[in-house]
Each structure stands twice: as structure tokens, then as C-alpha cells.
Amino acid sequence: xxxxxxxxxxxxxxxxxxxxxxxxxxxxxxxxxxxxxxxxxxxxxxxxxxxxxxxxxxxxxxxxxxxxxxxxxxxxxxxxxxxxxxxxxxxxxxxxxxxxxxxxxxxxxxxxxxxxxxxxxxxxxxxxxxxxxxxxxxxxxxxxxxxxxxxxxxxxxxxxxxxxxxxxxxxxxxxxxxxxxxxxxxxxxxxxxxxxxxxxxxxxxxxxxxxxxxxxxxxxxxxxxxxxxxxxxxxxxxxxxxxxxxxxxxxxxxxxxxxxxxxxxxxxxxxxx
Numbered sequence: 001x002x003x004x005x006x007x008x009x010x011x012x013x014x015x016x017x018x019x020x021x022x023x024x025x026x027x028x029x030x031x032x033x034x035x036x037x038x039x040x041x042x043x044x045x046x047x048x049x050x051x052x053x054x055x056x057x058x059x060x061x062x063x064x065x066x067x068x069x070x071x072x073x074x075x076x077x078x079x080x081x082x083x084x085x086x087x088x089x090x091x092x093x094x095x096x097x098x099x100x101x102x103x104x105x106x107x108x109x110x111x112x113x114x115x116x117x118x119x120x121x122x123x124x125x126x127x128x129x130x131x132x133x134x135x136x137x138x139x140x141x142x143x144x145x146x147x148x149x150x151x152x153x154x155x156x157x158x159x160x161x162x163x164x165x166x167x168x169x170x171x172x173x174x175x176x177x178x179x180x181x182x183x184x185x186x187x188x189x190x191x192x193x194x195x196x197x198x199x200x201x202x203x204x205x206x207x208x209x210x211x212x213x214x215x216x217x218x219x220x221x222x223x224x225x226x227x228x229x230x231x232x233x234x235x236x237x238x239x240x241x242x243x244x245x246x247x248x249x250x251x252x253x254x255x256x257x258x259x260x261x262x263x264x265x266x267x268x269x270x271x272x273x
Contacts, residue, residue: 007242007267009255010043010056015069017046017056017076017083020267029080032058032069039068045197045240047098047105052078055086055105057095061145071095073107073117087121097152097161097197101174108149108161110134114172114180127180131163131170138165139190143213144260151198151209151241160186160198162209167192169207169220187224197240197254201272210238210254217241217254217270230270236261243272 007020008029016035018026032043044057053075060071072088073095087105092115097108105117106126112133116126134148147164154160159172159180167190173181194213201208207220208229216231217238239257243250250272258265 007253008046008048008054009267010046011265012042012044012257012259013038015041015043015058017043017054017080019080030054030076030083032056032074032083037068040065041067041069041071044094044096045098045108047100049100049103049105054078054080055098056083057098057107059094059096059110061094063093073098073105073121073123087115087117087123089115089123089125091115091125092123094147096147096150099152099154099159101154101159104178106152106154106159108132108152110147110149110164112148114149114152114159114161116178127172127183129170129172129180129183131168131183131185132161134163134165136165139167139193142190142193150196153198153200153207155200160200160207162192162195162198164195164212165193166190167195169195169198169209169224186222187220187226189226191226192218192220196238199241199243199252201243203250203273208241208243208252210241212237212239212257212259217252234268236264238268244269 015032017029042059060067074083075086076083094110096110107115114127132149134146136146151162169187172183194211196210196212198209215235237257237259241254252270
């Protein structure tokens with residue numbers, strides 16, 4: 001899900017993006033290739049740059065299976081239309097979470113990498129620490145496919161990444177030269193299995209994390225303290241999260257991916273104090 005002022009949502013199996021209208025409807029924003037003519041590919045995380053360009057990740061599931069569109073990061077102009085391949089790498093096969101730090105785009109790849117992508121699209125592995133790696137057997141195979149690094153955010157000193165299979169929240173220091181320091185796990189617990197998209201709540205320096213397989217939203221403190229702020233009910237595989245203040249009050253917007261049920265995907269809200 002993109003900017004909260006005009007939310008943009010990717011349709012995972014259709015290689016297409018839509019914007020949300022004020023009445024809760026959708027309007028077509030853009031397509032990759034023929035849109036809908038996909039094969040073993042998923043459209044996943046979304047972000048925008050300061051110029052309004054929109055970036056979306058495409059994952060190959062599985063790799064080298066005639067994936068259409070091919071894996072990588074695709075870019076759309078601010079007004080939408082056709083998405084074109086912006087960045088790819090032989091190791092970038094499950095681009096999932098996105099986060100800009102200055103002009104550099106950081107991409108959490110769920111096969112166990114964080115990439116740094118330059119403005120010209122050149123990609124380099126920023127971290128490939130084992131804490132980022134997937135394992136479908138993690139947490140008693142609660143998530144039925146291998147999904148490691150997923151959501152990604154930053155503060156002034158660190159990058160934070162979730163690991164879906166293991167319920168991890170990982171802290172990676174940003175070194176003085178911009179490189180990745182040694183990662184540590186703030187949380188490494190199956191109580192957070194399904195950890196997906198995340199956002200920093202700057203009012204109290206905590207993280208709000210979607211727990212997709214648990215149909216829940218968690219609040220996690222820097223010391224690892226965790227509480228569930230919403231679960232069950234209408235929640236159905238929550239994935240991306242954004243804090244929105246455009247209405248004059250604080251609320252969390254999140255996508256209901258309905259990834260395993262396939263029914264009634266949407267965008268939901270939770271009020272925040």
C-alpha cells in the first residue's frame with residue numbers, strides 16, 4: 001500500500017495497481033505488461049519517492065518457472081499507466097518490502113536479502129544475514145511457504161526488518177559509511193509468526209506490525225514487549241500498514257490481503273490513540 005493521502009494498492013495475482021476513492025471504491029492506476037496475464041509471479045510491496053513515482057515489487061514463486069512478469073522492482077509515473085522494470089538482480093527474486101532512505105531504495109527480499117538500489121536502478125546486496133532467511137518449517141510451518149525478510153522501515157540509525165516464517169523483528173544498524181552493521185533480533189518468537197508489513201509509531205517509538213497468518217495487528221516496543229491491538233473479526237491476512245492523519249485523527253490503514261481465503265480483499269482502518 002502506498003501513500004496514505006491517496007492509497008495505492010497492488011493486486012497480488014494480477015500485476016495491477018488501483019487507487020482508493022473517497023467512497024471506498026477503486027480506480028485503475030497501472031499495469032505491468034498485460035496485467036492479469038501472470039504466471040508464478042506476485043505483485044507485492046509498494047512505495048513512492050519524493051517526485052511521486054510509484055515502485056512495486058514482483059516476486060517469483062517459484063524461481064525460474066516461466067515467471068510473468070519477471071521478478072524485480074517496477075516503476076510507475078505519478079499519474080499511473082504502464083509499469084516498467086526499474087531494478088533487477090540475479091539474487092532479487094522476492095522483492096517484498098520497500099523503504100526509501102534519502103534517494104536510496106531499500107528492498108526486503110523474502111528469500112533472505114536486503115538490497116540497496118541507487119537512483120539509476122543499480123542494485124547491491126546490503127545485508128544477507130541468516131536472520132533474514134526464510135524457512136517454511138519455521139514456527140511449526142505456520143506459514144505454508146518460505147517467506148523470510150518482509151516488512152522494512154528505518155529510523156535515523158537503523159533499518160528494521162520483519163521475518164515472516166520466524167516471527168522476528170530484526171534491527172540492522174546503519175554504519176557511518178552507509179553499510180549494514182551486525183543485525184540483532186529485537187523479537188525472535190513464534191508469537192509474532194506471520195510478521196509482515198510494519199510502521200514506526202513515532203508518538204511512542206513502537207512498531208505496528210501486521211501478523212498475516214494470525215489475522216492480527218501487534219504493537220512491539222524497542223525492548224521487545226508485545227501486545228495485540230486488533231485480531232479476528234474482519235481481519236483476513238493483514239499485510240501492509242500505514243499510519244494516516246489526513247482526517248485530523250490518527251488511524252492505521254492496512255490491507256486485508258485474504259491471501260489464503262481469496263475472498264473479500266480490502267483496506268481496513270483501526271483508530272489509534
